[in-house]
Amino acid sequence: MKQFVxxxxxxxxxxxxxxxxxxxxEVLAIDKNANRxxxxxxxxxxxxxxxxxxxxxxxxxxxxxxxxxxxxxxSVLSESILxxxxxxxxxxxxxxxxAISEAHSRILHKIGATEIFFPEKDQANLLAExxxxxxxxxxxxxxxxxxIIEFSPPSQFIGKSLRELDLIxxxxxxxxxxxxxxxxxxxxxxxxxxxLKDSDIIILLGPNEGFDKLRKINS
Numbered sequence: 001m002k003q004f005v006x007x008x009x010x011x012x013x014x015x016x017x018x019x020x021x022x023x024x025x026e027v028l029a030i031d032k033n034a035n036r037x038x039x040x041x042x043x044x045x046x047x048x049x050x051x052x053x054x055x056x057x058x059x060x061x062x063x064x065x066x067x068x069x070x071x072x073x074x075s076v077l078s079e080s081i082l083x084x085x086x087x088x089x090x091x092x093x094x095x096x097x098x099a100i101s102e103a104h105s106r107i108l109h110k111i112g113a114t115e116i117f118f119p120e121k122d123q124a125n126l127l128a129e130x131x132x133x134x135x136x137x138x139x140x141x142x143x144x145x146x147x148i149i150e151f152s153p154p155s156q157f158i159g160k161s162l163r164e165l166d167l168i169x170x171x172x173x174x175x176x177x178x179x180x181x182x183x184x185x186x187x188x189x190x191x192x193x194x195x196l197k198d199s200d201i202i203i204l205l206g207p208n209e210g211f212d213k214l215r216k217i218n219s
Contacts, residue, residue, distance in 0.1 A: 001025055002067040005092075006044075007052045007083055009036040012098065012119050013072030018043045028061070052083035058090055068094035071113075077104055081111065088112035147211065148176070151202050154217060163192035171214045173206030 002025045006017040009031035017040060021027040027044040031037050032051045041047040050057045052073065063069065069092045073080040077100075084097050088111060097113040099105040105116045157165060167173050178187040181199040196202070204211070 003065065004028070005030060005061075005063055005066050005069045006072060007031070007069065007087075008072035008074075008098070009033070009040055009047075010072060013070070014040055016070060016072065021045060028063075028066070030061075052086065053079050055086045055089065058086050063087065064091045066092055068092070068096060068114075071095065071097040074098040074100045074104075077107075080104070081107055084108055084113050085111050145209075146205070146207055148203065148205050149211060150179070151204050151214075153196050153198075153200060153202055155198075156217065157196050158198045159195065161193050161195045162190060165196075167204070167214075171206065172210035173204045173214065175202055176205050177203040179203065 004017075004020050004025055005028045006013050006020070007030045009017065009029055013029070013031070014036070017027050017029045021044045027046075029037070029040050029044045029047040030050050030052060031047075032049060034049050037047045037049045048061065050061065052058060052071070069087050071080060071083050071087070073083055080097065080099075084095060087095055093114070095113045096115045096117060097108045099108055099116045099118055100120075105118075108116055162175055167175060175190060176188070178190050178194065178196070179201040180187060180197070181201075182197065187194065204214075
């Protein structure tokens, strides 16, 4: 069990805090809006009305031992920046901060945010990728120009071994795992003799242009 603090209880912060709590973690939810705190108080470990831009208020909450803080304030840049700076100065080492623009992201990085996230941008990119490639079930950017995706094998792949499919030479993508539904298990680094079933989901790593080639076989 880990301890997390979630600051800013708009839609994103609310759902994040509740989900972490359901996963068995201790979650302290903070917002200066009393109504938002009241809505979540029975769904997390503790909910507090406080202003994250007030350093003394943050220090009084004893946040130093938290495993990570997630700052979900985005609409008011000054509040987002000051909250991030306060938590950094208090001594929280893992800081995840929401950004609404590239400039905002750069500022947050400079003042010590560990990782920046763009909820709207990330969801838009994911939906675009899924619309672009109907067989893709999930998408994760890896390095510039590379991604990790969950892929539902097209009918042409079913009943064939990874050796026969030869995805590395044909598309430049590597199978790193196979999620099998029957039986229910995860086959990490499958061997070349592994034969795909229609219930399997393959997890691929490779260049984006390789995935574009792979998509075309079902077009």
